[in-house]
Amino acid sequence: xxxxxxxxxxxxxxxxxxxxxxxxxxxxxxxxxxxxxxxxxxxxxxxxxxxxxxxxxxxxxxxxxxxxxxxxxxxxxxxxxxxxxxxxxxxxxxxxxxxxxxxxxxxxxxxxxxxxxxxxxxxxxxxxxxxxxxxxxxxxxxxxxxxxxxxxxxxxxxxxxxxxxxxxxxxxxxxxxxxxxxxxxxxxxxxxxxxxxxxxxxxxxxxxxxxxxxxxxxxxxxxxxxxxxxxxxxxxxxxxxxxxxxxxxxxxxxxxxxxxxxxxxxxxxxxxxxxxxxxxxxxxxxxxxxxxxxxxxxxxxxxxxxxxxxxxxxxxxxxxxxxxxxxxxxxxxxxxxxxxxxxxxxxxxxxxxxxxxxxxxxxxxxxxxxxxxxxxxxxxxxxxxxxxxxxxxxxxxxxxxxxxxxxxxxxxxxxxxxxxxxxxxxxxx
Amino acid sequence: xxxxxxxxxxxxxxxxxxxxxxxxxxxxxxxxxxxxxxxxxxxxxxxxxxxxxxxxxxxxxxxxxxxxxxxxxxxxxxxxxxxxxxxxxxxxxxxxxxxxxxxxxxxxxxxxxxxxxxxxxxxxxxxxxxxxxxxxxxxxxxxxxxxxxxxxxxxxxxxxxxxxxxxxxxxxxxxxxxxxxxxxxxxxxxxxxxxxxxxxxxxxxxxxxxxxxxxxxxxxxxxxxxxxxxxxxxxxxxxxxxxxxxxxxxxxxxxxxxxxxxxxxxxxxxxxxxxxxxxxxxxxxxxxxxxxxxxxxxxxxxxxxxxxx
Numbered sequence: 001x002x003x004x005x006x007x008x009x010x011x012x013x014x015x016x017x018x019x020x021x022x023x024x025x026x027x028x029x030x031x032x033x034x035x036x037x038x039x040x041x042x043x044x045x046x047x048x049x050x051x052x053x054x055x056x057x058x059x060x061x062x063x064x065x066x067x068x069x070x071x072x073x074x075x076x077x078x079x080x081x082x083x084x085x086x087x088x089x090x091x092x093x094x095x096x097x098x099x100x101x102x103x104x105x106x107x108x109x110x111x112x113x114x115x116x117x118x119x120x121x122x123x124x125x126x127x128x129x130x131x132x133x134x135x136x137x138x139x140x141x142x143x144x145x146x147x148x149x150x151x152x153x154x155x156x157x158x159x160x161x162x163x164x165x166x167x168x169x170x171x172x173x174x175x176x177x178x179x180x181x182x183x184x185x186x187x188x189x190x191x192x193x194x195x196x197x198x199x200x201x202x203x204x205x206x207x208x209x210x211x212x213x214x215x216x217x218x219x220x221x222x223x224x225x226x227x228x229x230x231x232x233x234x235x236x237x238x239x240x241x242x243x244x245x246x247x248x249x250x251x252x253x254x255x256x257x258x259x260x261x262x263x264x265x266x267x268x269x270x271x272x273x274x275x276x277x278x279x280x281x282x283x284x285x286x287x288x289x290x291x292x293x294x295x296x297x298x299x300x301x302x303x304x305x306x307x308x309x310x311x312x313x314x315x316x317x318x319x320x321x322x323x324x325x326x327x328x329x330x331x332x333x334x335x336x337x338x339x340x341x342x343x344x345x346x347x348x349x350x351x352x353x354x355x356x357x358x359x360x361x362x363x364x365x366x367x368x369x370x371x372x373x374x375x376x377x378x379x380x381x382x383x384x385x386x387x388x389x390x391x392x393x394x395x396x397x398x399x400x401x402x403x404x405x406x407x408x409x410x411x412x413x414x415x416x417x418x419x420x421x422x423x424x425x426x427x428x429x
Numbered sequence: 430x431x432x433x434x435x436x437x438x439x440x441x442x443x444x445x446x447x448x449x450x451x452x453x454x455x456x457x458x459x460x461x462x463x464x465x466x467x468x469x470x471x472x473x474x475x476x477x478x479x480x481x482x483x484x485x486x487x488x489x490x491x492x493x494x495x496x497x498x499x500x501x502x503x504x505x506x507x508x509x510x511x512x513x514x515x516x517x518x519x520x521x522x523x524x525x526x527x528x529x530x531x532x533x534x535x536x537x538x539x540x541x542x543x544x545x546x547x548x549x550x551x552x553x554x555x556x557x558x559x560x561x562x563x564x565x566x567x568x569x570x571x572x573x574x575x576x577x578x579x580x581x582x583x584x585x586x587x588x589x590x591x592x593x594x595x596x597x598x599x600x601x602x603x604x605x606x607x608x609x610x611x612x613x614x615x616x617x618x619x620x621x622x623x624x625x626x627x628x629x630x631x632x633x634x635x636x637x638x639x640x641x642x643x644x645x646x647x648x649x650x651x652x653x654x655x656x657x658x659x660x661x662x663x664x665x666x667x668x669x670x671x672x673x674x675x676x677x678x679x680x681x682x683x684x685x686x687x688x689x690x691x692x693x694x695x696x697x698x699x700x701x702x703x704x705x706x707x708x709x710x711x712x713x714x715x716x717x718x719x720x721x722x723x724x725x726x727x728x729x730x731x732x733x734x735x736x737x738x
Contacts (some may be wrong), residue, residue, distance in 0.1 A: 084700045088481055109703065113482035198679060253571040255682040256593040388701070397701035405683035408589065419506070426495075 039070040042328040043096040046075065047083035056350045064335050071328055091115040095320035097329040103137035103314040104385035105223070105392055107145050110318075116145045117319040122330055130358045131337055133376070137314050137385055146318035147333045148356040150346055153371030154204060154311035154386075157280060158273035159266065160295040162189060170297040174212075174240070177300045181249050184272050191249040193271035195257030196407060199400035203387025204275055206403050207311050208299045210237040215306035216381035223390040225428030229420040235413075240302055242410050255408055263287060275299070277313065278353060281367050296370050298378065309381030310374065313389060314356070398423045468716065475709035481697075485706075492710035507684055508711065511692040514599050515668070515718070518688060521603045522610060522667035526659050529614025530652075534644075536615070537622045547619065554612040562676030565605035566592060592678050595685035602686060606673050610666055614659045621655030622648075657729070664722050668715070689715040 048057040054077060061075045076096065078086055087099065091110060101107060110116045122128065123135065123144040134148045163169070163180075166187055171177040181191035196202045211219040214233045221227050222234065244250065251265050260283065265271040267287040274280060284294055298308065317336055319329045335341060342355035348363040354372055355362065362372045375383065388396040402416040440447065475492055477485040498504030536547050553561065569576050571590030580587070587594050591601040625648060633647040649656075671690045678686045680695065687695070689711055695701075697708025 085698060088703070092482075109480055109482060113480070115482065197681060199681070253590050253593050256571055256590050393701040394704065397695070397699075401681070401683050404681065408593075408682065422503070 037070050038068045038325075038328040038331055040325050040328065041072045041074060042098070042325050042332065043074045044076070044098045044332070045083075045090055045096040045100070046077050047080045047100040049077050049079045049083075053351060056345045059350075060336065060341070060345065063341075064332060067335070068328070068331070091320055091322075095322040097320060097323040097325050098332055099318050099320060101146065101316050101318050102385075102389055103134070103146070103148060103316050104389045106385075106389045107138075107140060107316075107318075108392070111140050111145050115321055117321045117323060117326070117329075118143045118145065119147070119319060119330065119333070120144045122147070122333060125334075127334065127338070130339065131356055133358065133383070134314055134356050137383065138316065146316040147337050148314040148316050149336050149342075150351050150353045151312050151314040151356060152278040152353040153375055154208075154275070154277050154299075154313075155371070155374070156273050156275050156297050156299060157266075157284065157367075158295055158297065159269065159289075159293055161293045162269060162272045163295075170295075171300045172298075173300050173304075174302040178243065178247070181244065181247060185248060189269065190251045190265065190271040191244070191247075191273060193251050193262045193265040193274050194254045194407075195259045195262030196254050196404045197256060197258050197261075199397075199404050200386075200388055201259050201262075201276075202403035202407055203396070203400050204277075204311060205241065205407075206237070206399075207384050207387050207390075208275065209241050209302065210234070211309040211381060211384065212299065212302035212306065213237045213240055214303070216309035216384070219309065219384065220382070220390065223395075225392070225395065225424050229417045229424055234417070238406065238410075238413055238417075241406070242413075245407060245410050250407065255404060277311075278367055278371055282352065291366060296367050298374050307381035308379050309384055310379040311384045311386050312354075312375055312379075313386045392427060394427055395420075395423060471709045471712050471716070474705055475707075475713050477706045479705040481703045481705045488706065492707050495707070496710055496714065507687060507692055508689075510684060511687040511689045511711075514686065514688045517599055518603060518606075518667040518670050519664065521600070522606065522663050522670075523660075525607050525610035525614045525663050525666075526656065528607070528611045529616075529659060530618050532611065532615045533618035533622060537619060551612050551616055553609040554616070556609075558609070558672040559676050561605055561609055562602075562673045565601070565608075566677045569601055589682070592686075593682055595682050598678055598682060598686045602670070602673050602677050605677065606666070606670055610663060613662060613666075617655045617659045617662075618652060621652045625651045661726055668719060668722075689718070 044061065046057045048054055057075065057077060061073050065071065065073050078090075083100070087101065087110075090096065090099065092115075095115070101110070107116060120143045123131075123138075128135075131148065134151065135144065138144045138146055138148065158170075162184070166183050168180045168183060171180050184191050194201050194205070207219070210222070213236055218227065218233060222229075227234070251262065251271050254262060259276070259280070262274075263280070263283055264287070266274050267284070267289060281294070285291075298310075301308070317333055319326065319333065323329050336345075337357055339355075339357045339359035342357040342360035345351055346353050346355040346360070346363065348365050348368075352363065352365065352368070354368060354375070358376075362368050384390055387400065391399060399420055402420050405412055406416055474485070476487065476489060478488045478492075479485040494500050495502060496505050496508050532550055536543065536550060568574055569591040571577055571587075571593060574590070576591060577587070587597055592598045629647060629651070630643075633643055638647060669690060670688055671694065674680060674686055674688060674691050680687045680691055693708050693711040693715065696704050696711060702708065
């Protein structure tokens with residue numbers, strides 16, 4: 001607490017009590033009960049530029065501003081894709097106080113360069129115990145560098161009506177998955193749609209097959225560069241994957257399509273399922289599928305001796321190490337992660353994703369409910385952040401290109417693995 | 430020295446020598462700040478390992494050794510692919526010059542509505558490269574794309590689609606790039622044809638020249654300046670073929686359509702990039718390739734100047 005803080009408090013005792021009253025009335029939250037007067041300017045740069053997230057972000061600022069009337073909040077919203085490269089310049093000179101980013105290894109360059117503030121003290125507060133499930137993803141070098149605000153599950157979204165038509169049920173084992181797929185193929189329906197033009201979709205398949213074959217710990221060790229790509233266990237992953245490729249399970253010419261361009265195959269029934277993140281549900285509903293036609297199952301077991309591990313990418317808020325208003329920034333992170341706010345911003349009318357706070361409630365949506373159930377009780381192996389966030393940037397880009405090539409020319413596997421191994425050695429050794 | 434001379438101010442005395450430099454100064458300043466100094470900085474960065482955020486680490490020529498495979502490492506395959514693709518672009522893009530000449534000769538006549546035809550032929554150059562790329566990528570789509578339907582009539586099928594097949598993707602993009610580039614060359618030749626001396630054509634006719642001979646010995650020599658400009662813009666166009674690649678294939682499938690400029694962008698500025706030193710090394714190599722052409726252009730312009738004098 002700074003002198004300025006005390007001075008401000010003295011000068012505006014009346015306003016402070018009013019603000020506290022408003023805080024009590026507005027949210028009746030215990031986290032907000034000690035809402036002390038924050039003042040000055042809080043500058044936030046957000047990448048929530050799509051229509052629904054943008055409304056959420058603007059709502060967050062408005063509500064937070066109502067709690068702290070002394071505080072002047074300056075919100076800048078940057079295009080989500082552009083932000084992936086702009087963040088570097090933004091954090092450089094005269095940085096904003098709070099910025100959006102992603103969890104896990106994606107934080108690494110900014111942590112190493114000292115641009116993200118260490119907020120381990122925030123995580124030590126009792127309220128943050130409700131966020132324990134995502135603590136690992138926010139931790140690098142045994143310190144926490146940001147807070148999550150939303151995440152979403154990955155899994156197999158499938159056409160229930162097509163499954164019913166051929167008498168199929170949700171598979172739980174690899175054998176059932178393959179048997180289902182064979183039935184579909186015999187009836188002229190592709191098992192999976194996928195668009196690999198932008199590569200990352202293939203990363204999802206690798207995450208799942210590798211973690212189901214070799215387990216979460218192996219997968220993460222591979223991501224950290226501790227295991228050779230030419231290892232027999234990695235080859236086993238590709239051998240499992242190849243079973244599907246050789247069956248012709250995936251739609252043809254997928255290297256031409258983005259993930260959205262691959263959707264029509266599922267919408268018009270040429271393909272039965274899609275391994276995707278939950279964000280695809282909105283697009284599928286827009287495409288005309290009803291909730292009766294669309295359902296979800298967890299990626300099946302391949303090796304019964306390893307636990308389920310799930311992809312659940314987490315989006316985050318961070319404080320810049322050069323923040324001018326550290327108190328307000330920390331208070332904002334507390335606000336965003338509180339149970340009430342989490343329930344509100346992840347609801348069906350807002351982000352439509354999973355809240356990170358265990359005390360928050362899930363929106364009444366069958367995919368969110370299944371996803372939350374899956375992640376909280378059936379992902380004992382661990383939570384993966386996704387191929388391009390768990391692997392280092394260079395390894396991810398070379399790796400995903402290799403995965404795409406494998407899906408088109410599986411015979412080139414030796415060549416691909418040799419290339420990935422060469423890259424791994426150069427990066428990590 | 431006369432007393433009149435000494436009475437005049439220093440500037441007045443040296444006016445003739447200084448004024449040209451004063452006029453040149455703004456241009457020289459901007460050229461230095463925006464061109465010369467950045468080139469020097471690229472060289473400097475290419476000798477470091479740097480993520481664009483922290484401190485630079487001096488690595489000497491290690492980036493170049495990795496790029497070119499000097500020592501006990503293999504040549505960077507992405508670099509190799511990009512380099513050969515650049516050559517393909519340079520050679521095949523030059524087809525725009527004869528194609529542009531052909532269309533210009535064809536359109537260089539007086540029929541009703543010729544202005545409309547000319548502007549329609551020029552149309553592809555006016556629309557953005559991004560739009561050209563999008564239109565062509567739909568044209569090339571497997572199964573539904575018009576191109577796939579057409580070659581299907583002849584019983585042909587390209588596995589994975591034109592842009593999905595590593596053997597055809599680069600040629601597909603070059604064909605898309607030729608569409609606007611041909612229009613550009615056509616305009617250059619149309620203006621050139623306006624300047625052709627009718628008396629020479631008449632004289633050649635009297636001597637019995639026509640058809641191909643007329644074109645080769647009478648028209649083309651007069652079009653030499655237009656050809657030179659068309660060559661320059663086409664070479665430059667081929668070397669900066671970044672936008673079409675980015676829109677149509679994003680470098681894929683499996684990196685088979687990368688060119689040096691795209692690879693440089695990917696390494697240094699893209700989402701998974703920020704290896705500034707390595708990207709700068711690629712930029713330096715690209716710079717030297719361009720320098721070869723630039724020197725040739727300058728030399729050739731200098732020769733023309735000398736000839737004219």
